[in-house]
């Protein structure tokens with residue numbers, strides 16, 4: 207489609223929005239497809255009633271029951287499953303078990319806690335803000351030094367890959383050199399110093415568990431080679447992209463890509479400095495994607511009454527953007543200090559009934575002027 211316009215417009219989206227007006231982007235293809243910017247005297251989030259299922263959702267996962275070593279399912283479709291998982295402190299001498307996911311790649315995002323992960327490829331370390339990318343069928347065991355909590359993002363129809371970085375080059379956002387790699391030396395040193403032996407493997411396939419017992423430790427690899435192995439990536443090694451002149455779309459913060467969804471990481475960064483640049487996320491309809499946002503840490507200034515450990519879900523089909531208070535307060539802000547993980551899915555997400563008891567049912571009213 208060619209570009210067309212009606213009325214008086216600027217030549218750059220998210221910039222020079224007329225005083226007391228709002229811009230709404232309506233776009234296909236997750237900020238990559240055809241898109242238009244509509245200028246309106248009031249935002250489209252000024253609804254007075256929403257009747258039906260197509261509502262934005264907010265959940266307080268701090269209150270969600272997270273049984274140890276079990277994944278609590280939250281959302282799912284054919285491509286992706288989203289869960290919370292909890293791992294208790296490993297007690298000395300405790301019988302440990304290994305886990306293998308035969309349903310897909312597992313991307314853990316560490317919300318709380320620190321420790322190490324035993325794998326057949328070596329030892330990995332984790333602490334808050336760490337992604338752990340465990341390829342399909344990679345056997346692993348968490349050894350938690352402190353009670354740990356993870357957002358679990360399961361890719362069911364493809365492996366994860368790095369985002370295409372296009373004209374900003376292969377070292378943009380994060381340098382692939384920053385990936386944490388497994389160490390066999392550290393694995394064997396830990397096994398020896400703590401007399402660790404894992405002889406029980408639980409494998410998940412088609413959401414059913416199968417147990418394999420051994421009479422000696424499964425973490426016995428003496429050497430390996432290849433390009434299939436688990437890695438980690440920490441938010442401290444991510445360099446958020448920004449433009450001083452214009453607000454970049456969420457896709458600029460893409461961390462991993464898989465079939466049917468993307469994972470983005472929003473990190474602290476200075477706000478745009480041009481006086482006519484929009485400084486809060488723009489109002490938009492991300493027409494082709496459902497959006498899940500997990501609030502990990504910091505001060506979530508673009509929304510009201512949020513705290514770390516909450517999660518919002520904005521299904522495709524309704525406009526959204528910052529809360530009215532954020533729009534009012536933006537003049538005093540020079541930077542954001544929020545850390546959040548977003549999962550945008552191409553196919554509609556189903557919501558697990560696990561979440562019913564921790565939903566804040568009036569979330570859809572939070573955009574209405576108070």
Ligand SMILES: [Fe+2]
Nearest residue numbers: 492497520526
């Ligand atoms: Fe959105």
